[in-house]
Amino acid sequence: MCKCVAGCADSLSIFRKAYPNRKSYKQEDLAKDLLGASYCAHNASEDVSILGKLIHHLDILSVDLLPHTFSTKSVYNSQLCSREKAKNLPSLRVLIYNSVCKLTTAENIAASGLNLQHLRCIFKRQGEDGLRNIFVMKNCDGQPRVTNTKRTLETVIPALAQYFSRN
Template sequence: MSTHKTIQSKRNKAMTTIRDASLKRQLKLEFKTNGELSLEKRESTPNQDIVKVTPPPSKTVQAPDISTTDIYFDLETTGLGRTSSITQMAAVRGKDQFSCFVMPKKRITREASQVTGIRVFRKKMYRYGKFVKAVSISDAFKQLYGFLSKTQNNILVGHNIQTYDCPILMHALSLCDKDITEQFMSHVQGFVDTKKLFRIIHPSQKSYTQESLVESLLGEKYRAHDALQDVVALQKLVRSVDIDQEARLKASFSVEDVMDSYTYSLQVKENLPSLETMVNKKVISTNVAKSIAGSGLSYNHLQTEHSNKGREGIESVFTATKGGDRVCVTRSRKIIDSVSDFLSEHST
């Protein structure tokens, strides 16, 4: 019981951080929307306007001591950006299926429409020219929650979800009421990324797009980029191969990982611009700047710490630990000295 309370406490704290960060983002930041979408949306390189964020490493996921239910899920979206709007969500659990079209708040890019067949005209949604009923994102999550609530200890299984679907999922939840987020998260115990999984169990594949895997391993083709068809095909693909527990665990990550990664990405977007001068002057690398920003530190924070405690202050915030022995930024003396020297030279 105490373990459950601890996990729930962490989730509540993370969700509060996400909602607060989302509000700050709406007030302070203007996110840029990507412009291009290739045929395989999840294999494409993000548009250069999108900040590429490397999230903190996932925690080790232990083998569950409870019976879990795999639910295969997929999203279709307005574009490639991790803040894109959802246009369709689908899930399958055995023979039980769920699919819902969602009216997006953002414009669907032409490239996305070409891939999914979805477009909006005069506040109505059409798919390949036929009208489809679309609901708000809040109603979509309520419907998905109803599907999830039929089983316990659900594991969401999807293809390339750790880097694509999950960030979009978290962004969408941050726009909904608190109770919707809590209901959804209360019925999800973790995630499995099948792209990572197939890289482990089939290391010699030429391509790891879902379409390629289905064709290579099942000898079949299907209508990709329809979320429902995607999850049906993925369930069939996964059930057709032998998967050992070790490989599955390596491809797994927790709800807390997803929340931490999303919060990290918001902090990077908010704080990274203030560190551009140090990057341009080669005081720190772009990756180090992202680590600093992702830990919640802006240039003003560094100035304050250095003003109060000098080099010791910078070392303290850079080497602070969270999540075990992992440091927030770095233990590198060279980087700490470089930042400290820069701040000394530019102190007022």
């Protein structure tokens, strides 16, 4: 995919910006209203073709398109995170149930590739400092692995330490 696709664009946000007061942003409605065209919706090749015509109809400048774009690498990373989250989140549900962390934090932990056993092992080897370090460690995009939000760190790390000390 990355060899033949330069990047991706969020066409919905582009059309919302170009036509802010529309009732519907369904591609079928946009095609009918803007191009006077109907087509076989949900047919991949026709969907792509009409989307290209809609974007061309906007006559949008590259500089205006840029804020709505993302790289193929970010799509790939997003898919990896989703896969990791699905795999690791079930083991973290016990933390949510015991009010150690909220669902969004558990999802961030899971998406980063960590599960309950990983956290337990980190705590056993390095204590609270190890947990804090793994949460704030920067990923390949320069973002924290889980979070670097002070409030979250100040509540979740001690709660994790307390949970692992008891269990």
